Amino acid sequence: MEKPDQGKASDSEYRVYLNVPYSEREAAKEAGASFDFGKKSWYVSLHQAELDNITERWAEWDPDFARYQKTVQEKTPKNYLYVPYTEKDLALAAGAKFDFNAKSWFAPEGANMEKLESWLTAREPVPTVAMNPVDEFAKALRAAGLDLQGAAPAMDGKIHRVPLIDSKPGHLDGAYSGHLDGVPNGWSQNYQTGEKTKWKATGHTLTEEQKAALTREAEVRRIEREKERLKRQDEVAKFCRESFENRLDAVGDHPYLVKKGIPPVGIKESLSGDVLLVPLYNAEGELRNVQEISSDGTKLFQAGGQKKGCFNLVDPGKCHDQGEILLAEGYATGVSLNVATGKPVAVAFDAGNLEGVAIALRDKFPEAKIVICADHDHTKEHNIGVEKAKQAAEKVGGCVIVPVFNKEELSAGRTDFNDLAQSRGLEEVGRQLSRGLSQEKCRGVER
Numbered sequence: 340m341e342k343p344d345q346g347k348a349s350d351s352e353y354r355v356y357l358n359v360p361y362s363e364r365e366a367a368k369e370a371g372a373s374f375d376f377g378k379k380s381w382y383v384s385l386h387q388a389e390l391d392n393i394t395e396r397w398a399e400w401d402p403d404f405a406r407y408q409k410t411v412q413e414k415t416p417k418n419y420l421y422v423p424y425t426e427k428d429l430a431l432a433a434g435a436k437f438d439f440n441a442k443s444w445f446a447p448e449g450a451n452m453e454k455l456e457s458w459l460t461a462r463e464p465v466p467t468v469a470m471n472p473v474d475e476f477a478k479a480l481r482a483a484g485l486d487l488q489g490a491a492p493a494m495d496g497k498i499h500r501v502p503l504i505d506s507k508p509g510h511l512d513g514a515y516s517g518h519l520d521g522v523p524n525g526w527s528q529n530y531q532t533g534e535k536t537k538w539k540a541t542g543h544t545l546t547e548e549q550k551a552a553l554t555r556e557a558e559v560r561r562i563e564r565e566k567e568r569l570k571r572q573d574e575v576a577k578f579c580r581e582s583f584e585n586r587l588d589a590v591g592d593h594p595y596l597v598k599k600g601i602p603p604v605g606i607k608e609s610l611s612g613d614v615l616l617v618p619l620y621n622a623e624g625e626l627r628n629v630q631e632i633s634s635d636g637t638k639l640f641q642a643g644g645q646k647k648g649c650f651n652l653v654d655p656g657k658c659h660d661q662g663e664i665l666l667a668e669g670y671a672t673g674v675s676l677n678v679a680t681g682k683p684v685a686v687a688f689d690a691g692n693l694e695g696v697a698i699a700l701r702d703k704f705p706e707a708k709i710v711i712c713a714d715h716d717h718t719k720e721h722n723i724g725v726e727k728a729k730q731a732a733e734k735v736g737g738c739v740i741v742p743v744f745n746k747e748e749l750s751a752g753r754t755d756f757n758d759l760a761q762s763r764g765l766e767e768v769g770r771q772l773s774r775g776l777s778q779e780k781c782r783g784v785e786r
Contacts, residue, residue, distance in 0.1 A: 357381040361484030361529060362504070379533050417445040420458040430458060472523035472540040473553060479538045483527045485513040491560055494519045494553070503531060519550045568643075575644035576627045579618070583607060583629060589615050594634040599671040600761055601678070604653050606670075617670050619649040619688070622699040630670070630688060640688075648695035651686040653677040663708045663776065664700055666693065666731070667756065668724065675760040676712055679768035690714065690727035694734055701735040709737035710776065714755045715744070724754070740775035742768075 359367040359381040364374075372381045422430040422444040427437075433454040435444045446455050470478075476492050486504045493499055496518040500511040517525025523540040589596070589603035593615055596603055607616045609631075619628040619640075628644035630651075640646055653673045665684040667673045673686040687696040693711060700709055711732050714724030728739045742759045753762055760768050 354382050354384050357383060360482050361532070361534065362482060364532075374532070379535075418459075420444040420446060420455060422458050426458075430455070470541070471553070472519065473557070475540055476517050476523070476525055476538055479536070480515055480527050483513075483534070483536045484529050485515060485527055490564060491557060492517055492525075493561075494523065494525075494557065496520075503529065506531070519553060571643040572627070572645040575641050576625065579629045579641055579644065580626045583616060583618055583626060586610070586616055595632050595636055595671075598636070599675075599757055601671055601674040601757070604674050604677065605651065605655075617651055617686075619644075619646065619651055621645070621649050622703045632670070646688065647692060648699045650688070650692075650696045650699070653684040653686060654681075655683060661706065663710050664704060665772075666697060666700065666709060666711045666737075668693070668714050669755065669757070671757040672712070672714070672755045675757040675765065675768060676772070679756075679760065679765040680772050684712075690716075690723050693727050694731040697731040697735045697737060709735050710772075711737055711739045712756055712772070713739050713741045715741050716754055717749060718752055718754070738775075738778075740772060743771060 354375075356375070357367065357372055357380070359372065364381070367381050368374075372383050374380075375382050417438060419438075420430065420435055420443070422435065427444070430444050431437075434447070434450040435455055435458070436447050437444050444458065446452060452459075473491050473494060476494070477487060480487060480492060481504075484503050484505075486502045486506070488502070492515060494517045496516060498514055498516045501513045501515065502508075502511055503513045506512045512530045513528065514530070515525060515527040517523065517538070524538060526535060526537045528535045586607040586609065589606045589608040590612075591597075591602055593603070593608065593612075595615060603615070606618070608614065609616065613634050615632040617630040617632060618626050619630065621627050627649050628641050628646055631639045651670060651673070653670075654677050663682055665673075665676050665680070665682050666687060667676055667684055668687055668689055670686050670688075673684040676682070677684045685696055685700055687693045697709055697711065700707065709732070711728040713728035716722045716724040725739070725741055728741075731737065732739050742754075742756050744753050744759065744762075748758070748762050751762075753759065756768050756771075759771070
């Protein structure tokens, strides 16, 4: 508990910081708490008079109330009860309340003591077994809002990115790291709120034999998950192949194609005609997934299907080892580049897949010049499009060309070569590609 900074609250008002678990943040907000982004903590502002009427709801979330409540409790001693965890709901129904500072149930003033009589005396304690540290860490990660999607946390000391419980599909806004050395410990990070939590196992230090056993168990689980993942990918690929073969070729009046100013190349449409179907192939030419593009531009992949290393090849007939193969993120960008240059274009679908696709292309076309046409993500804190493009180019001995925009175009949020085509025409796209290919960094990667 601390007095607020001058100007942020009145002199008679106290800002009390709360210890709110991630999973209870909405409840805290509804109860009137606010979030301090500077201290990365929830708090409630109370006047001096209100401090004498502290609700148990605030006490539940406030580690700093202990000293104040202790003085209050000394004046009115509480009649504590001995309630096993499995009987907490029965005790609550009988009128008992929980003291979050003493971590014990008690009989409030005026309670019917006959209903609470069975919990007035202590029972013989039952020995408990310390929780497996992997399970304990998994529980802590869930409490912090991280979604492990049914898997056990990897205790290898590495940083693992995972989604949050309420994050959008494909967003990895959480991270954790844990290891079993000494006393098992780790940490978790919620990138939406900025909250970082440290964890240490409450059980005993593990012996080398115990650590080895847990490591073996984790490896068995990992292998089983990998088998299930590959099996699911094959099932999705079979479904996509059968569905795609029975659909009609897309027509050029689809709202998305009209908005992007591109023709349909190698794609089909749904039975209703309102969804475009863009196939993803692996390096062997097997259809492995399908991207669905709605009229409003919403893009979805088939859940559980393979995407890493898969791509759509615009104008595949021109792919050979003697020329350039362009590599871009999105389908619209890929078609714009193909129409503007006449060169084959591989579509990776996002920046994170550029490296995997570049490696697949290099394996299939070892003598080709791979040119990555990056998205210029200048509106983001990190220009992920350019960063990932450079990483991919370094892996395969390729080069990177980034679209050049003027101030007006940058202000309008334009980022890729399709944006450039819409702003200044396909001729400008062709000119920038020719200029980029003539530079030494691209000439030097010819094989």
